Structure formats: structure tokens, C-alpha cells
Amino acid sequence: MIIDCHGHYTTAPRELELFRDRQLAGLADPSRKLAAPAPEISDDQIRESLEKAQLRFQRERGTDLTIFSPRASAMAHHVGTAATSRHWSRVCNDLIHRVCTLYPDNFVGVCQLPQSPGVAPADCVEELERCVTELGFIGCNLNPDPSGGWWKEPPLTDRWWYPLYEKMVELDVPAMIHVSSSCNPCFHATGAHYINADTTAFMQLLLSRDLFKDFPTLRFIIPHGGGAVPYHWGRYRGLALDMKREPPFEKLLDNVFFDTCVYHLPGIELLTKVVPVDNILFASEMVGAVRGIDPDTGHHFDDTKRYIDQIDALSETERHRIYEGNARRVFPRLDARLKERGM
Amino acid sequence: MIIDCHGHYTTAPRELELFRDRQLAGLADPSRKLAAPAPEISDDQIRESLEKAQLRFQRERGTDLTIFSPRASAMAHHVGTAATSRHWSRVCNDLIHRVCTLYPDNFVGVCQLPQSPGVAPADCVEELERCVTELGFIGCNLNPDPSGGWWKEPPLTDRWWYPLYEKMVELDVPAMIHVSSSCNPCFHATGAHYINADTTAFMQLLLSRDLFKDFPTLRFIIPHGGGAVPYHWGRYRGLALDMKREPPFEKLLDNVFFDTCVYHLPGIELLTKVVPVDNILFASEMVGAVRGIDPDTGHHFDDTKRYIDQIDALSETERHRIYEGNARRVFPRLDARLKERGM
Numbered sequence: 001m002i003i004d005c006h007g008h009y010t011t012a013p014r015e016l017e018l019f020r021d022r023q024l025a026g027l028a029d030p031s032r033k034l035a036a037p038a039p040e041i042s043d044d045q046i047r048e049s050l051e052k053a054q055l056r057f058q059r060e061r062g063t064d065l066t067i068f069s070p071r072a073s074a075m076a077h078h079v080g081t082a083a084t085s086r087h088w089s090r091v092c093n094d095l096i097h098r099v100c101t102l103y104p105d106n107f108v109g110v111c112q113l114p115q116s117p118g119v120a121p122a123d124c125v126e127e128l129e130r131c132v133t134e135l136g137f138i139g140c141n142l143n144p145d146p147s148g149g150w151w152k153e154p155p156l157t158d159r160w161w162y163p164l165y166e167k168m169v170e171l172d173v174p175a176m177i178h179v180s181s182s183c184n185p186c187f188h189a190t191g192a193h194y195i196n197a198d199t200t201a202f203m204q205l206l207l208s209r210d211l212f213k214d215f216p217t218l219r220f221i222i223p224h225g226g227g228a229v230p231y232h233w234g235r236y237r238g239l240a241l242d243m244k245r246e247p248p249f250e251k252l253l254d255n256v257f258f259d260t261c262v263y264h265l266p267g268i269e270l271l272t273k274v275v276p277v278d279n280i281l282f283a284s285e286m287v288g289a290v291r292g293i294d295p296d297t298g299h300h301f302d303d304t305k306r307y308i309d310q311i312d313a314l315s316e317t318e319r320h321r322i323y324e325g326n327a328r329r330v331f332p333r334l335d336a337r338l339k340e341r342g343m
Numbered sequence: 344m345i346i347d348c349h350g351h352y353t354t355a356p357r358e359l360e361l362f363r364d365r366q367l368a369g370l371a372d373p374s375r376k377l378a379a380p381a382p383e384i385s386d387d388q389i390r391e392s393l394e395k396a397q398l399r400f401q402r403e404r405g406t407d408l409t410i411f412s413p414r415a416s417a418m419a420h421h422v423g424t425a426a427t428s429r430h431w432s433r434v435c436n437d438l439i440h441r442v443c444t445l446y447p448d449n450f451v452g453v454c455q456l457p458q459s460p461g462v463a464p465a466d467c468v469e470e471l472e473r474c475v476t477e478l479g480f481i482g483c484n485l486n487p488d489p490s491g492g493w494w495k496e497p498p499l500t501d502r503w504w505y506p507l508y509e510k511m512v513e514l515d516v517p518a519m520i521h522v523s524s525s526c527n528p529c530f531h532a533t534g535a536h537y538i539n540a541d542t543t544a545f546m547q548l549l550l551s552r553d554l555f556k557d558f559p560t561l562r563f564i565i566p567h568g569g570g571a572v573p574y575h576w577g578r579y580r581g582l583a584l585d586m587k588r589e590p591p592f593e594k595l596l597d598n599v600f601f602d603t604c605v606y607h608l609p610g611i612e613l614l615t616k617v618v619p620v621d622n623i624l625f626a627s628e629m630v631g632a633v634r635g636i637d638p639d640t641g642h643h644f645d646d647t648k649r650y651i652d653q654i655d656a657l658s659e660t661e662r663h664r665i666y667e668g669n670a671r672r673v674f675p676r677l678d679a680r681l682k683e684r685g686m
Contacts, residue, residue: 151492186498191578207531234605242634289578294580
């Protein structure tokens, strides 16, 4: 089967956005009350939002299951208070749960965390636990910069984050490191902030001597093909050697994985050439940052399966690991679920 | 000939650093006075600092001329005031001028600009003009984030920067977009901040509809192989199409160039595959961010000439453009200088 490890509910019914507007309006004018604690969205609306988008692309491209989370750019952890973020995260995660319940063969959930700038990540433990144990989610998205482009939180290797990591390890769920929108005018969200965050997070992990000693089973996925990292693989190997990193660079790959959201063939060629196959998880992030068709190929830029299928250097076993095996290893709760279904 | 368009004086005699210490000590304790307005460094000290490093590598690797500028990480525009930055830039640029005077066949100067957070770039015009017209420099390094990792300046496409661009156009000199050290603990300097800045700057330029209409001959070099950009070439082409960029994406390449500071063969393969040859300028940034030897090849990571020489897909004419032709086109003052010498 083909598992896409990176999809967001970017096509959610408009009611979700209207709910968010009312929620934020209440910050500006506390006399406003929310009519209901969650948007009213029917099952049919959910079906319609997916049938013409994610489900259609799954069918057309021949992928099976998408690891699905709330829209990343809408997490907007920098807006409002910790209470705002808690409520909004709960609403978004509940909606993902409804998607996964309606289409259990097509979607499995990953949660948004109720992060808030300057608020200890310990505050996210409760929602993570709820999503995993009650809603059947298999991972979370972790924002290394809840300030939205101002980078005021400690690096991901700081003990500040440890309470969240303890819960992730206990639940045996990985995190995809994924920022949200940028409110810094220097950074375009999907063209700079996303990619920079991937690169930044990898370098933070490379600098740490303790994190993966303290949490040997902690696992991170760096999305968007790892930002700039595979393209600069020599730089990172060289920096690790110059700083006499111990454990060595390669050891980092026990805990750090890359997705395949790279939207052209030469990029995927590079990724699969330099990053060990066991560290690559198939992903497209459809429907996401780039929605158009490449005039040079006649296919969607984000149809990443086409690129991987064209890499002759990959054996069938290797391709299988990228498409399925690695995702089942990095997301053990998914593997267990699939095994229950005899898959 | 082979022109390396990206080298910094990272091996400057220790007197330069001691001078900087005294300068900054004077900020903390204004009663301290500098003994002299510049460090006392002899010609022999300069020769010694280069013979064992940059000149040795030029000889060993078979490169001829390095476009040379002050150490990027030491620019530290975020430290002190605009006056601090002016004095420090002048000292550093004067030292580069001495290098270029001692070794006119091996080095040609590019200047550090006396930027300071929140201070209008118009303030840099005088030093740029001095360096170009009096010292014979051929370009400048422009820091898109003089705050050192907090990204508080307007994007490079903002009119805020226009007075500097006017002078660059008048003098017909390009800028390499290059940040300095990071004082944001999230960003490792050479492993994150440098690469992020390259990616960020490219995306800023991609978003602009006016900059290169207003300055049709303005030219920027994005160093470190363009950050993440070539690896995500499909993403950028797709974003440009999605936003119906006008002029089209390809038009941006009239004004934007990439260097070859990518420290492994697959990265250089990708760069030369996706970026038009006319937009690639040879560079190594030696002696710079990565100083070690790759145990897999037995050669220095930053010996980028080796990688380019291995790209069979490049014709000899194309290789010549990367090694020499493009640099002479992007730096017309260098071209004029070389022609004077009959080269």
C-alpha cells in the first residue's frame, strides 16, 4: 500500500473558518459569545470537501492512506492566548477525527498541539493524550516557532520541550516538525518560513549531544524534503565532523526522518541519493502549498509519487520502504492498526 | 581562468580581532580610547595569513582569482551603533584593500557595508562609493537581517533599500546577499541562519513585482548554492505560477544568480541541472564554514571545483561560463580590470 505521511485538511468546510473568525472576534470584544463550542458541519459537507480534493487525488495518483492533520497555516499559535489555542486545537482535531471516522481506509489522524508563545510545552500533553488514546491519532505536529516567524522559543533540544517528549515516548508517537503561518513580513509562509524551519530544526538536532540519549526512541519527521538539508548534505556532514559531533552524524538518522514533499524530479533524485532509504517517508502534502500543474510535465507539481516512480536507482524493496515500510516503523500505532485489519 | 566569487578573509591576523575587542570594550566603558583608528598589521603578517590558507588552496585546487570580502560572521551588524559599524566596516574594508594590493592577481575586493539595525541603508552609500571608486572594489555584501537572526528589517524588495540600490546601479556593482552571525539561539550561523537567509531572500525577490522594473540592471548573487532554492525549484516555479507572478519566474533570472558553495557532488549535480548555466557562478567560500576533509572522498568538502569538474553533462563552454564568463558579466568592473590586463 502507499501511505502519504503528510496531508492537511486544507479544504475544510467554510464553517470552520467562520468559527475561527468568531473565536478571534471574541478576543477583541469579550462581550461576544460563541453560539456553540464547535462549528456545525454535517457529514455530507465533510464528504464533499474531500471527495473533490484529497480523495480524488488519492484515486488518480494511486495512493491509499493519508496521515492527516489540521491545516498547518491555520494553527496560528501566535494568535490569542493559550486558552484560544487549546480551544481551536480541540475543534480542529475533532474535525480530523470525524474525517478519519468517515473514511477509515483513507485517513488516519495526526493532531495539532495547543502551543502558545512562551507557554511551556507541558501544556500540550493533555491534548496529545486525548487525541492518541481517545481519538486514535498516531502522531502530532510540533511547531518549533509558535511565535510565527520571530523564533523566540528555545531550540527543540532544550529541556523546555522535554515534558512533551516524555509523553510522545510514552505513547510511542512521532512528531512532524511543522511551523504555521508567518507574521514576520520577511518570511513568506510556504516559500520561506516552512523551508527555513525544516533546516533550522535539523541543525538544532545536529547540535545536541543529549536529546536522543535522553529519549532514544523519540522520532521526528522533517517535512518538505528536509528543507535545505539534503541539498547541503555535505555541509551538514562537514559541520558535524568539524565539531567532532558525538554520537556521529549518521547516528542522528536513528531518530530523524524526511518526507518527500519536493516538487520536481531532480529534487527527489537528490533526496533518494543522499538520504538513506530507511529515513525517507513518502508524502505529497496535497492539497497544499503548490496546487498547480507543471507546464513542463502536464502533471501537478505535488504529485510526488510520479517522481519517485521514475527513480530507476530504487529497487522495488526500497520503493516499498519509502511508500509503506518506513511509515509503519515510524508510526507504530499505524502499523498496529493495519495489522489488526490484516494488512 | 577560474574566478571564485565568494571568499572571506577568515584568516586575518589576530590583531584585527583584538582591535574589535577594544572597539567593543569602548561601548561598555566609554572612558577607554582606541590606541589607533586601525589595527597595526604588517604586510608580512598579511602574507603569512594568506600563504598557508587561501593562496595555498588556490594553487592546490587550480583556481586563480578570489572575489574577497571581510569575514561575514564578524560583520556583526547587530553589535553597537551605526557609528560602531561604520568604523568597523572601514577597518575591515581597508584590510581587504591591502590584501588586493599585495596580491592583485589573486584577490579582488568586495566590501562589507556599515549596516546597523533600523538604520536606513542610505547610510551605507558613502562607504560603498569609497570602496568602489577609491579602493577598486567590484561589489558589496548586503545583509538582509542586520539584527542577527531576529529579522526586523523590511524585505529586500521594500523601498527602504532603494537608496543603496540606486548607488549600486550607478556604480554598476552587484551585491551578494549574505547575513552575518546569529544572536538568536534558534539559528546556528553557518548551518541554519546562512542557508535560511538565502532561501528567504530569494522568496522576497520572487514576491516583488516592482524591484527589477525599477532597477532593471540590479544584480544579486545568492550564496551557498541559493540556500534551499534549487532543491525546491519545483516549489518556487509552482508558487510563482499559483500567484500568477508577472513578470514570470524565469525573468527573475535576469537579475538573480547563485554561487556553487554546495559541498557534495549530488548537490552540485542538482544545481547545474535545474538552474540555467548562465546563472551559476563558481565559488567555494574557502576558508570558511566547513574546513574538514570528507572521509568518503579524501578531499576537502569545500573543494567545489572537484564537483563541477565531475559533471559530465556540462560542455566546456558551459563550464567556462560557470568558472569565468558569468562572473565577468555579473561584475563588470572585474571584467574591465581583466581586459586592461589583456585577459
